Amino acid sequence: MKSQTLTRSPYANGNNGNLTPANIEAKAIAVQNLKDVLKLTTINRFLTSTYEEDAKIVERKIFTAVYQMTKVGLIDREKREINAIWFTFVGLSAQNIRHLEICSITDFNALFSITNQELRSLADRGRLDVETKRKLLQSTVILQNHWNAYHSRKVVDEPAGPSTPAIITPNPQFNVPSLSVTSAKMIQSSSMGFASAAPKSPKASSRLVHAIPHKWHRSTKFRFSGDAVCHFCQRPLGFGFLNAWEKCRSCKWKVHTQCKGRVGDSCGLTPDHLRFLFDKLIQENNGGMWKDPQSVPGSRSMNEPAFQFPDTAIDSSSSTNSSAPSTPALPAGITGNVTSLTAPYRSERKFLFPDTESYSGHNRLPILVISEGDHPTSTEIQQETENHQKSASLAGNIESEGTIVANQEDSVGSHDTEAEPAPSQEAVDKFNKRADGGFTWERHAWNMSTIRGPNAQASWNEVTIQLDTIEFDKQQPIIGRGRFGQVLRGYHYGDVAVKIYNMDHISDVSKRAEEFKLEVSSYKNTRHDNIALFLGYFMNDGKYGMVMSLSRGSQSLYTLLHVVREKLDLPTTRKIAQQICQAVSYLHTKKILHKDLRSKNILLENKNKVVITDFGIVSLKRLAHPRWKSSYYTSKYWTNYIAPEIAMHIRTEYDEYESEELPFTEQSDIYSFGCVWYEMLTGLLPYEAELPHTMILMKGQGVKPLFPNIKCPPELKELLVACWNTAQEERPTLSDINAKLTTITKKQRVNRSPSFPVMMKSYESTF
């Protein structure tokens, strides 16, 4: 039966049925194993994201069992049966399973080939209730991840075949600061792979293909090649008659004969061309990412901190590279490294269920390796993989982001102080999985944040500030206290505001650092005039916090409106609103949700400059702490600003593992923006003086805040009220708001009366 890509299996030869008695027996045993294993676990343990050791073992058993069965080969009916067993285990009822079958989810392949979004709508169509739907989604992701992890482990065990061509640029001067070794490697494999793919090609395939075969020529004449090195393995070619190397007639590359097989169809692929391909590929894929968050793996991506800050997964990997410029990371199975609170990603890999038809002998996919230094041999890679896997736990000593996949000690620009190896082989093999020769673009491993390109982000180390380098004001250091921490005034090469965050909601002290990083890593990616300038983090002495620039004389919008009680005129309101709009829109483009937009978090440096701060911190986990069963502890006017969908989502029970996080979206930020705008226009808080419960009830029932009589153009009022629409889609977008704000006030100017008396018109008609 067709086993996986790695096809060294004895079944590789198209045994078209499970007809041999040995097979039948093996299958029966495998099925029985699976059933037994499934009985052992409870669904909760399986689906909790904190994988305890024994849960992991059980899962491994499950997958071993399934894998065994796949080796044995299955017909449709059996696949369905396994499917059914799996879903029952997950907790779906028979009716649900039938529904899924009707929607053609009959085997794991199908399950993995649909996106999260589709699965959700499927679940809704089948009227699965919230719990079951969640279990279904989560279990699918977990299944996939485990399959892949298991699979790659298997891969390492099997002998590396001859069909791992690699292309190496010979040129040591090849300086690709923004490309790194592995990125190129990935791209190449992806682009190349599609060329040589079997008829089926993956959904996320790139259309860029470089598939030009070389024209190898082995000279019979004497060739002197003392200095030349093989393009692939970087070892010197022999000389004289004892040569075993060949040269491509078109691109002039020289490779050892034995390396030739691994080179693949990369004729003409110069570094420049590669870079071009790479850029295009990145843009394409990232265009997809920016444009459509839903298509990114994990449709609840916005709410999972690990997605919001796309480099966090990378951050979490354990390399201690310092300021390594182009160091993309491929954590060994991202899911394993993401903390327990986030649901694992749904990758777009396919579950490789062997079909009963035979696969044609496929080529092992080429791997592009552009090295400037030593090229690691496969054994080195393997070792590094093992090392990494051992050290890949999140111990909270995570200092920097990024690891180099194939560890290049002397690669350009990166000086690893303590080079910790990366899961190269595993990453590499992600692209070699498919039986049909194609593979998918591992999008979430590769995004703009992992590649040090035009949107490079600071690594953790660059932004760490030692707490003792900051001088605190002796007299009155504290300038503010919020629900989640305090703000102190300090001096660190200038006036700074030091925010110390309370991390008590994570009881396990060793996990606090990592949780803190997840929460605040979005700050370092923000560069906008209207967003408080972030200077650095600190994490010492059990204090977690960050340093922001402070401009003396800045006060919060809240203070201005409610304490000083200044009435803002319309032009000022408009200016402030527009700046807030721009800032929030910037955050949204960076896939950061504010989640706590309110007047206390908006600082006015002077009448003309607005700065927003404190985004991305609010979460149910924080609100539910300290654990009083009978209430959530929130900041004072929190319920005034939350969107109805958030208000409706707050539950009477909170469970660390089971409860879903609040469904913040861009539109919920827009709702809060509307509330702030209301505050500026009226000087009142929305739903002023109501109790939190009353507000929740009102919001759920669609009751909007009252508008007192204020002088405001009706279009502006309409726009504001539209921000409060219960239906998220109907709220205006920030660009709409910005546009309208500009045009409406322009109109206003036109209405000004001339400064000389106009004879024709009456007094009333002028105003």
Add this chain to the structure above:
Amino acid sequence: MSSGKRRNPLGLSLPPTVNEQSESGEAAAEEATATVPLEEQLKKLGLTEPQTQRLSEFLQAKEGIKCVHKKTGVIMARKLVHLEIKPSVRQQIVKELAVLHKCNSPFIVGFYGAFVDNNDISICMEYMDGLSLDIVLKKVGRLPEKFVGRISVAVVRGLTYLKDEIKILHRDVKPSNMLVNSNGEIKLCDFGVSGMLIDSMANSFVGTRSYMAPERLTGSHYTISSDIWSFGLSLVELLIGRYPVPAPSQAEYASMFNVSENEIELADSLEEPNYHPPSNPASMAIFEMLDYIVNGPPPTLPKRFFTDEVIGFVSKCLRKLPSERATLKSLTSDVFFTQYADNDDQGEFADFVKATINLPKLNP
């Protein structure tokens, strides 16, 4: 004296008190409380850093850090509230809290004093060793009717006292604000004496349960009737052992009381067509819960396990329309009330409380 100079010829001045804001702690001589001697101290000078002996169980931060007044050795409970206020507001709060000194009733928790320290206010009150009724409930499951009767009498009397003598409404009647001690006393605490204090609180609580009357939830003005509703709801909770929203189904009652389902007769209102049980009782959204309170049927008691008197008493309190609800006066003339009004239970309740002090919680 005539001239200003004469008034203070020797230039004497009082030493400034450490805590100018602190109130004099002349705790009122309350009747019949024996555990804590109440006539003592006047100033609370040393209290900014009292010896705190933490309770093994925290009530909520609002309540109960058990502490000892250094000077007099009195055990009291200290409540810490974090505020964000201006100094002027601070004065007002302290003034409002001064009212508490006047509160002198066997049904109201004693008040020693309060002081403001930075942005935190500490309120020191009588320590009730039996803690609050919601904790007792967690340990015991449900309370027998006779105890609930005694409790009702105490609470009604306490509310009457607050309304008539102090002229304030409680605003937050619920089991966790009813404290008991091993003398068998039941006292109310945490009533809304200082509006300023409530407004100045830096953070707020979004409760996962609501004891508020339906009209209050929809934004109406607060009256004593809303307190009555909260009182009724609390009684139902004490009697059935769980927060009564959403109303338990027959199956639930059956398992609570260990009988078969068909023996449970739900009150008529629950069989109305409007009754829509929530999707997943285990974890409702707060909105759903509130919606149920406002639009759903009021909680009732199942007929079989409770006397008609208590069922009647409770249903009088739990009318959706405030105009239909009983008043404090009418409650005092109710049969259930008079039954327990001056009933001397020979210390039964006191013993019960003593027994529960050492029990562990059933299920958290």
